[in-house]
Amino acid sequence: MERVNPATGEALESMESDGETGIEDALATSEEAFESWRDVPLGEREELLANAADVLRENSEEYAEVMTEEMGKPIAAARSEVEKCAWVCEYYAEHASEHLQDERIGTEPGVDSFVSYEPLGPILAVMPWNFPFWQVFRFAAPHLTSGNVGLLKHASNVPGCAEAIEEVFHEAGYPDGVFQTLLVGSDAVDDIIEDDRLKAVTLTGSEPAGRAVAETAGAQIKKTVLELGGSDPFVVLDDADVEAAAATGARARTINSGQSCIAAKRFIVVEDVYDEFVEAFVEEMNALTVGDPRDDVDLGPQAREDLLADLHDQVERSVEAGATVELGGEPLDRDGFFYPPTVLTDVPRDAAVATEEVFGPVAPIFEVAGEAEAIALTNDTDLGLGGSVWTEGRERGKRVAREIESGAVFVNELTKSDPRLPFGGIGDSGYGRELGEMGIHEFVNRKTVWVQDAEMPEDEPAGE
The missing domain is CATH 3.40.309.10 (Aldehyde Dehydrogenase; Chain A, domain 2)
Structure with missing residues (x-):
């Protein structure tokens, strides 16, 4: 991948892309990782996310500098972006258990009926260059903690940021394969979405990119969340x-x-x-x-x-x-x-x-x-x-x-995103929500569970 420093127009050192073999290996690894990650107790997942917040703060200057070099963000704003990523990690480290606890719904005497929030599997995140850390962490913090595993296809002009983010999760102690970066172009996205091992996709980007992803995912009946442009x-x-x-x-x-x-x-x-x-x-x-x-x-x-x-x-x-x-x-x-x-x-x-x-x-x-x-x-x-x-x-x-x-x-305030509040648009700005309690529920199976004694009354009606 070719990179250019936008402040000087000079070329930066290029980075090698992942080919078809790299994509296949990543998908296979993500499928294997999910089978064990989904069974890790939620409390342990929250602890790992808190570790990620610590890693971000410990290496804040390094991560800020790579943002500034690759996409030109003023260094003070880049430092603030790293801090906001730490904030979203801390938010879900503290609140994921609350957001994902079984929701009990009263139905009949003697029946235990509730909604259980269970992970889906490997999720592809197609992310933009403008907030190269924040956009990724607002996806990863909730959805890894809910038990999914993530594959990141980042914008082609910020591959250094993409690799740095994978490093954050590695340094925080996450198991191999729970979060992986794929250095691939946009032409590889359709094939990844169509792979049976991938269960859902989220995209932040342009309206045309959102339409293309939604069309491919829709044909596969796979869940999508789209955060597109705004005016x-x-x-x-x-x-x-x-x-x-x-x-x-x-x-x-x-x-x-x-x-x-x-x-x-x-x-x-x-x-x-x-x-x-x-x-x-x-x-x-x-x-x-x-x-x-x-x-x-x-x-x-x-x-x-x-x-x-x-x-x-x-x-x-x-x-x-x-x-x-x-x-x-x-x-x-x-x-x-x-x-x-x-x-x-x-x-x-x-x-x-x-x-x-x-x-x-x-x-x-x-x-x-x-x-x-x-x-x-x-x-x-x-x-x-x-x-x-x-x-x-x-x-x-x-x-x-x-x-x-x-x-x-x-x-009387500018529009902003906040880990505590749902974020997303309507119309051509996309659908679905990120952040807050609504955000963590986007990529889970909201499973209805009904539990009663083994003997069912003879006159109990059945059917839909």
Whole structure:
């Protein structure tokens, strides 16, 4: 696998891919590992997960550096990502027993009836490059602990991160085969999904990739969870704290150099506070620093040269359609794949930055007459991952949040994932949930068990 440092454009040492033999060996190993791993007491699995949290923290700098080198994440953000991975490990190490305990359901006198949560087997995780550790750990922490085993097909530009993650589980004491990394291209995914030994698949990535995985898995009647793209609204109502909204909005648009599914991507502002918000927001965006991700900067490079080109093409097409550039708008003239914080106003509703997911630090701002138009524009998308609403009215915030069609809405806060809360989208943003109690239940058999005395009454009805 060829790698490029996005901060310099220079090639990194390539890494050898796994061929067909490697894939076969991994599948065979995962099937064998599952037969013993599923019988390991849950308490022991929780202890191993707590060990993984310790390994992450002990090697935080090493793991942060490989993220920064491979995909350009600012080093401070990379350290924070490692810490968040440790957090999700600790969460499930503490709560997995609670989430997976038998759920007793009363039916008849003398009958013990309950739902048992039991693992499925080997699960394939197809993961993206933008949060190369976090995306994997939010899959692995719950689903390995529930008794499944994992196979990771990571993005091709972060193979070093993929191997480092496998090392975490090895160092934590997990048995061989419980978590394996496959260094393969996307062309190998269909064959892996179609293999009878694989029982389910989860993907975080683009809408086309999600459709392809769902089609293949559906033909095999295999469970899938998809977390796809987003075009999250950031709604500023007429009673909002504009200064706070502008400050948080700039951060919400530029986290991970703007390369986040749940970044704020469409700023929808009521006309009464529009001018005030634009002025404050441009000032906040302009104050952000862009540079070498190894330094103390707010934004690093875009992860690949082609992604930089795609981003700038969206800006150029939007400007041609009538948008006004208030800030930025051109790639930086330096080595690497750097794009500055960019703000666009007067954006036509059918412009590229209005209708396509924008994966970079570009913020289109839309002026609306009032709350009703804000909600209508918010929901004028096939994507439904997250959203943010800004208002001084707590009850108003709750009401508007209920009217936004997405998997999550945050009031007076940026959209974020949290190990304690379910995370996922609707529409073309995918289906299923990760994290929290709902997340750990995605890849288990919710088995109904009915236990009564051996002698069954003669007049007991049977059948469906």
